[in-house]
Amino acid sequence: MDAQNKQDWMTIRRDNTSSALERAYAEGLTGLTVASRKGKRITLKEGGTFTEFVSCSYLGLETHPSLIEAAHQALGTTGLHLSSSRSAMRPVYLPQLESLLSEIYNGCGISVFTSTSSVHLGVLPLLGSNSLKSYPIRKRVHWLMDKTAHASMQVLRGILQQFGEVSRVQSTDPESISSVLGICAERQETPILLIDGIGSMSGLVPIAQLCSRLEQAGGYVYVDDAHGISITGRHGAGYALAAVDNQLPRNMVIAGSLSKAFGGAGGFVVVSDPQDVPLIQTLANPLVFGHSIMVPMLAANVAAAKIHLSNEIDILQNHLWHNVRLFDSLTHNRLLNAGVQSPVRGAFFETEGDGLKACRILRANGILMFPVFYPIIAKGKAMLRFAFSAAHTENDIQQLADSLSEVAHAGLWKTHMAPA
Ligand SMILES: Cc1ncc(COP(=O)(O)O)c(C=O)c1O
Missing domain, CATH: 3.90.1150.10 (Aspartate Aminotransferase, domain 1)
Structure with missing residues (x-):
């Protein structure tokens, strides 16, 4: 039709x-x-x-005295907002937050966005266009969209199709994944599986197994772990990282949230090689053509990150x-x-x-x-x-x-x- x-x-x-x-x-x-x-x-x-x-x-962090105090102080020194894209001007809290998140994620590359939806909108086109050096694409990308993947990824289907075919899969069913991986192998396409870590409504997907299955197929796993961040894992790094023994596999990308258990506001991406970060910050659409997180919330995020690095x-x-x-x-x-x-x-x-x-x-x-x-x-x-x-x-x-x-x-x- x-x-x-x-x-x-x-x-x-x-x-x-x-x-x-x-x-x-x-x-x-x-x-x-x-x-x-x-x-x-x-x-x-x-x-x-x-x-x-x-x-x-x-975790109830949004009313924690350290976060509230950090937000108050930032209001006093910088006001509500630096109304500009991060490439033009950024509050001091932004690089601080990215450095603390990198500590939480064992030295991986981090870039902070205003929301998890913006992470998807910014990073998926970079993956699909073979722009990220640590996630090379063969001829073309083929997106495997899990049926339970969050609506913020599903809604991007029209954008993703500009880079490669989108197939809907059920990642808890090995048959469903295998049949699309077979097609990718035939066509020399690089598969990228899009899944949620802890689903907002449904249960869990077997992240470690899927990662190794996609690795065998020369592909990647992009996990939206918005609900899994903070509530589990070492330093609250989240469900997805804990599922792979706290070491990000080279074929995995995590999209996280700062607006749920983390206690503040925003989103972030975790990539295996920090060398990919400058390119994300130069090209990701919402970073180039959008604002950064409001100043008090950024300062609160910094305070929350410090709590993540404590007992x-x-x-x-x-x-x-x-x-x-x-x-x-x-x-x-x-x-x-x-x-x-x-x-x-x-x-x-x-x-x-x-x-x-x-x-x-x-x-x-x-x-x-x-x-x-x-x-x-x-x-x-x-x-x-x-x-x-x-x-x-x-x-x-x-x-x-x-x-x-x-x-x-x-x-x-x-x-x-x-x-x-
Ligand atoms: C799994 C998941 N991903 C992404 C989002 C979107 O988050 P944001 O409002 O930061 O874009 C949500 C929102 O609730 C979510 O539950």
Whole structure:
């Protein structure tokens, strides 16, 4: 079908979206406007204080006194913003942050961006065009886009196709990968697998196996580990690096986030050879034609990086995993992702209506979470997504588990089933 007759992805998404999200907004079950907060307790603009399981700041670093103090000081010395691209002028905190991140990642090359989406937009075209010396491409690139890869990569399909074919694969199925790798070998194309480390909704992918499988095929693995950064690994380097024994394989690239568990704001790329960094900083589109991170947030990122290089990160990680294990045990491993090294759990509902009813029960019990519907999960279904933090207390976890029992007793949540 040609482009004129084929429906574009946004039209398909719009036409398939039901009114469930609208109803959730109207009833104040999501789309929350926070007037103030203290740890995991948020007070909403329209009133009421709730315990939230929404935030992806899994270690609670965003309210850490060192980060707050660093942001205040930076405001005093430099103001809110140096409104220019990094190549023209940058706050002193930017090179400091990159140097600390390089320490966290054992001397690998680091470049900081304003977001993880900007990392994808900046780095993938450089990979695809054979611009990065440590990731050479044979004739042409062939992108293997995992089905569960984050939407911020999926949406770039049209851009990626300017460099090579895009095939959708399921990286937990070796057959699915092998068949595309066979095509790449025949055509002398270099495969690049795009995957999430810890998925924002789903579980984990076998990073180490995929890395060696792609290495045998002369290809690369590009991991979006936005949710895995800080919560695990030495110095909080994340799930992807821990999966390969803390040593970045030469055929792997990590895209990380500074806006989730890291406690600040922005994104960064980790490449095996620091010699590729000057080229990234000279050519990556969002770096050349965009701003750098706002000054107070950059300073807070520097403070957070220092915490990552101290013992404090281990203590915070231990709190988080203690809370997650407690929740799994109180809910008898009935939720999606139970037992998996992810800070996210999901309660799956057969209908959007049941999901909304469950949300109302939880809200009445003082608990807020993130209800998700199509296009995040399959059409007509609902999932309540719970994000855990080191900042939750055991009491918070118990309260959530009790409320979920109430949902089960109401006959809404019958099984432990994965979304399609
Ligand atoms: C896995 C993953 N990648 C990328 C992003 C996009 O992050 P950013 O807002 O920094 O672009 C998100 C956002 O939540 C995410 O969950």
